[in-house]
Amino acid sequence: MEKRALGKGLSALIPIKEPDISAPQSGVLEIPISQIRTNKYQPRTDFKQDKLNDLINSIREKGVVQPVLARKVQDGYELIAGERRLRAAKELGLEKIPAILRSATDVDMLEISLIENIQRQELNSMEEAAAYQRLVTEFGFTQDAVAKVLGKDRSTVANILRLLNLPKKIQDLITKGEITAGHAKAILSLPTEEYQMRLATLVVKKGLSVREAEAIASKRMFASKKPREIEGRDKNIVDIENRLQQIFGTRVVIMHGKSRGQIRIDYYSSEDLNRILDMLSSEKP
Secondary structure, eight states, X not given: OOOOOOOSXXXXXXXXXXXXXXXXOSSOEEEEGGGEEOOXXXXXXXXXXXXXXXXXXXXXXXXXXXXXXXXXXXXXEEEEEOHHHHHHHHHTTOSEEEEEEOOOOHHXXXXXXXXXXXXXXXXXXXXHHHHHHHHHHHHOOOHHHHHHHHTOOHHXXXXXXXXXXXXXXXXXXXXXXXXXXXXXXXXXXXXXXHHHHHHHHHHHHHTOOHHHHHHHHHHHHHHTSOHHHHTTOOHHHHHHHHHHHHHHTSOEEEEEOSSXXXXXXXXXXXXXXXXXXXXXXXXXX
C-alpha cells in the first residue's frame, strides 16, 4: 500500500487518479446539501459550538468562501473535508454548497481528514489517538507508516497511541481538556489503574503542572512497594531510578550489587516496548 507524506496543504494530499466521468476532477461545483453525507472516517467528534457560531455568522455575511472536498458515490456525495462548513450551511438552511469533487478511497478519506484537522490543530489527543488506531486496525498501517503519512516521529505516534491504554475516565478528562497529553504520560508510568486514577484526580483538583505530576508519579511508584523492599536502599540508586523513570515514562528498577547489577525497565504493550527502543536508539551517537 503506497503511503503519502505530509504536504503543505490538502492539494498535496489528494491522490492523482484516472478521471472518473461520474466524479468531476476539477473546478468548483454547487451540490445539493441534502445529497451529502458526512465522512464516516472523520476523526473529530467534538465540534465547538462557539467556533461553529462564528463560522455561521461569517457564512451569513460572506457566503461559503472555501469549498468543501467531497467524493461522488452512488446515491449522492460523501464529504472528505469541510464538515464544519457543511454543518454551518445546514444550520443556515442553505440548499447548496460549493464543493470540489475528487476520487478517494476509504483510506484517503481518513488520511486527508486526519491531516486537515492536525494542520488546523483541531483534534484533541484522544481523537488523534483513535484516528491513528483506525489506520492501524482497519487499514493495516504500521506505526512507521502512520508516522510517515503524518510527517511525525514514530515515537510521537507510539506515545499518542499509548493514551488508549488509559482508563476510560482518564481518557474523558483528556477529551475535555482537563488534563494534557503530558500529564497522561506521567500517569501512564504508574503500574496500576488505581494509582493512575488517583494521580489524574489530583492533577485536576490541584491544577498540577506536568512537571509536578511527573514528580508525584515517580514517588508513588516507590510508595506502591512493600516497606521491606525499600528499607535501607541507597538513596543515590533511588534517585537514579527516579531520573530514569522520568526519561522513559515507565517504571524502572535498579538491582545494585557490590560489583554488578541489573536495570529493569517495565513496558505494558508491544507499542510501549517499541517506544522505549526508539528512545534508546535515539541516544546513540
